[in-house]
Amino acid sequence: MAEHESRRLNESPFGSGRDRKGRMRGTKVSPNGGYSTVVETRALTATGCGAESEPRTPASKGAEGSGVSGSSRIYSVTRGHLVDIRDITVGEIVQGAGPDLRPVAGRVTSVEPAGTRSTYATRLSNGSILTCAPGHQFMTPVGWHETGDIRPGDVMAAPWVYIPPAGVSGRPRASVAQGRILGLLLGDGYLGQAADIDFVGASPELHISFSQSVLSAFPESTFRSIVRERGVVTTMVSGGTVRGGVGGTPAGGLLTWLRELELKTPRGEKSAGGSLSDTKFVPKSFLEASLPVIQELVGALWDTDGCIFRFTKSPEGRGATYKTISIQLAEDVRFLLLRLGVPTSISQLPYEARKGSRLAYQISVTDTVRFAEMLNGHLHHGGKAAEVALMAGLGKDMHSRARRLGSHLPVGIIQDLVRESGVSVRPVFEAAGLPRAMMSRAGMNHVGYGNQVRLALALDSPKLHRLTAVQWVKVVSQEAAAADELVFEIAVDGVHSIIVNGVAVRTLER
Structure with missing residues (x-):
C-alpha cells in the first residue's frame, strides 16, 4: 500500500x-x-x-x-x-x-x-x-x-463466546477420539507425502495418546516407531498388514478418513500427499462439533504446539499461547476457542526459514481462567497437563492478568455512570478497592474486566453490569x-x- x-x-x-x-x-x-x-x-x-x-x-x-x-x-x-x-x-x-x-x-x-x-x-x-x-x-x-x-x-x-450451532443435527458427528487424533496430527503430524501418516515428537505420553486414540477410532491400524536424533520418535500408521516387519499397507480407515476431511489428497491423484505445515486447517465438521470433541481437539493442539508460561514468580501468574505458520489454522483455532468461551488475540511473528523470511501466527489467550476450566483433563503432555490442572485449581484466585484481559472500558464512561447515579466517584472506586489513579481521567484511560465487575457491584448499576456482557476491544x-x-x-x-x-x-x- x-x-x-x-x-x-x-x-x-x-x-x-x-x-x-x-x-x-x-x-x-x-x-x-x-x-x-x-x-x-x-x-x-x-x-x-x-x-x-x-x-x-x-x-x-x-x-x-x-x-x-x-x-x-x-x-x-x-x-x-x-x-x-x-x-x-x-x-x-x-x-x-x-x-x-x-x-x-x-x-x-x-x-x-x-x-x-x-x-x-x-x-x-x-x-x-x-x-x-x-x-x-x-x-x-x-x-x-x-x-x-x-x-x-x-x-x-x-x-x-460463539453460541452452539443450530443446523448440524442431521450431519455425521465427530467422536472425541477423532478430535484428539486430528489435534495431534495438525500439531506434530506429517501428512505431506503419498499415503504416509506419521506422528513425530519426543513426548512418550503423546505417542501413547496418539496410538490409543487411533486404535479407538480405527481398530485395524498397526504402528511402527523409529527413534531419531535427540530422542525424537516417529510413529507411523499402517492399515494392519505388515510385510516383513519393515513396512505396511496404507493406513486403512485413518487414511480414508483424512481424505474425506481433505487433509490428504484423494486416491489416484498424481500430486498424492496432503496438507503441509503452512496449509493445515480444521475441517468444517470439527468447527461445528460438540464441546467435548472441541475440548479434546484443542487440548491436543496445545499438547503439541501450545505453550503454558509464567509471567510472574507466583503460581497465580500463568498464560497460554499457541503458534502456527498456517494462517487458516490460526483462524480456526481462534474460532474453536471462542466456541469454548475463551477469548484470544492474534499477532504476527516474522522469522527466518531456509526459504527466506516467513510469518508465524501466535494466538494469545486473554482469559486463562476460562481456558484452564475448559481444558483441564484434556491435555496429555505431562508438564502442560500439570500446569493446566494447577491453573484450574487456582481458578479465580489467578492473577488479574489471567481473567478476561482483552476488555478495556474507558474510565470516563464509568465515571459518568457513577455521577449519573447521584453519587461521587471517590467512594465508589474506594469501595471497589481500586487505585486512586483511576479516579482521575488523567490517571488511567481504561478499566479492565475485573475492575468493571467490581465497580458494577459497588455501584449496583444495571447499565454497568450490562456493559460487562461483551468485551471492549x-x-x-x-x-x-x-x-x-x-x-x-x-x-x-x-x-x-x-x-x-x-x-x-x-x-x-x-
Missing part, C-alpha cells in the same frame, strides 16, 4: 463526527482537559445504541456510504463455522448482540451488494481487522458510531484498504447487530 494511501485514525478524512478541535461530538471537556462521553445526552438504551441514533435504512446511510468487505467473516450458526458475508444466504441464522448485549441468533432476511466504495481497515488490539466503507457503524459503549468517528483508544464490542489504527471495493449490507430479523470479523457491527434495518 502506498504511503500516501495509509492513514492513522487520528488523520482520518471522515470528519463529520468531530468538532473543529477534533473531539467526538457528544463529548465534553473535563476540568483536567481530558474528554469524557456525555452519558446523560447519549443515554444507553435497551438496544445498545445512543438515544440520538435513528435506525439506519437504505435511505439514511452516511454520505460516504456503508457496507462491509465481501471477504468479511460472519459466524453462521446454521453451518457452524465462519462464512464470507458474500456467501451468506437468506434464511441462515447468524450471531449478533441482543438488547442486553448478550449473544443472540437471528435469521438473515437479505444480503445485498451495497455498491463499490472506498474502504478502510480498522485494526483492533486483539489482532482482528475489519474492512468496511466509511459510513458503516460499530457498536461502542455509548451507541453506534461510524468508522469516521473512531479514533485510537476507542473501543468496540466483541462477544465472549481497543482500536489501534485505521488504514486505507481499497479505493473501489464492492461492499455488502445484511439484514437480520429482530437483531440490530451481527458479529463480523469478531466485532459487533450494525445491520441494515427495514
Whole structure:
C-alpha cells in the first residue's frame, strides 16, 4: 500500500463526527482537559445504541456510504463455522448482540451488494481487522458510531463466546477420539507425502495418546516407531498388514478418513500427499462439533504446539499461547476457542526459514481462567497437563492478568455512570478497592474486566453490569484498504447487530 494511501485514525478524512478541535461530538471537556462521553445526552438504551441514533435504512446511510468487505467473516450458526458475508444466504441464522448485549441468533432476511466504495481497515488490539466503507457503524459503549468517528483508544464490542450451532443435527458427528487424533496430527503430524501418516515428537505420553486414540477410532491400524536424533520418535500408521516387519499397507480407515476431511489428497491423484505445515486447517465438521470433541481437539493442539508460561514468580501468574505458520489454522483455532468461551488475540511473528523470511501466527489467550476450566483433563503432555490442572485449581484466585484481559472500558464512561447515579466517584472506586489513579481521567484511560465487575457491584448499576456482557476491544489504527471495493449490507430479523470479523457491527434495518 502506498504511503500516501495509509492513514492513522487520528488523520482520518471522515470528519463529520468531530468538532473543529477534533473531539467526538457528544463529548465534553473535563476540568483536567481530558474528554469524557456525555452519558446523560447519549443515554444507553435497551438496544445498545445512543438515544440520538435513528435506525439506519437504505435511505439514511452516511454520505460516504456503508457496507462491509465481501471477504468479511460472519459466524453462521446454521453451518457452524465462519462464512464470507458474500456467501451468506437468506434464511441462515447468524450471531449478533441482543438488547442486553448478550449473544443472540437471528435469521438473515437479505444480503445485498451495497455498491463499490472506498474502504478502510480498522485494526483492533486483539489482532482482528475489519474492512468496511466509511459510513458503516460499530457498536461502542455509548451507541453506534461510524468508522469516521473512531479514533485510537476507542473501543468496540466483541462477544465472549460463539453460541452452539443450530443446523448440524442431521450431519455425521465427530467422536472425541477423532478430535484428539486430528489435534495431534495438525500439531506434530506429517501428512505431506503419498499415503504416509506419521506422528513425530519426543513426548512418550503423546505417542501413547496418539496410538490409543487411533486404535479407538480405527481398530485395524498397526504402528511402527523409529527413534531419531535427540530422542525424537516417529510413529507411523499402517492399515494392519505388515510385510516383513519393515513396512505396511496404507493406513486403512485413518487414511480414508483424512481424505474425506481433505487433509490428504484423494486416491489416484498424481500430486498424492496432503496438507503441509503452512496449509493445515480444521475441517468444517470439527468447527461445528460438540464441546467435548472441541475440548479434546484443542487440548491436543496445545499438547503439541501450545505453550503454558509464567509471567510472574507466583503460581497465580500463568498464560497460554499457541503458534502456527498456517494462517487458516490460526483462524480456526481462534474460532474453536471462542466456541469454548475463551477469548484470544492474534499477532504476527516474522522469522527466518531456509526459504527466506516467513510469518508465524501466535494466538494469545486473554482469559486463562476460562481456558484452564475448559481444558483441564484434556491435555496429555505431562508438564502442560500439570500446569493446566494447577491453573484450574487456582481458578479465580489467578492473577488479574489471567481473567478476561482483552476488555478495556474507558474510565470516563464509568465515571459518568457513577455521577449519573447521584453519587461521587471517590467512594465508589474506594469501595471497589481500586487505585486512586483511576479516579482521575488523567490517571488511567481504561478499566479492565475485573475492575468493571467490581465497580458494577459497588455501584449496583444495571447499565454497568450490562456493559460487562461483551468485551471492549481497543482500536489501534485505521488504514486505507481499497479505493473501489464492492461492499455488502445484511439484514437480520429482530437483531440490530451481527458479529463480523469478531466485532459487533450494525445491520441494515427495514
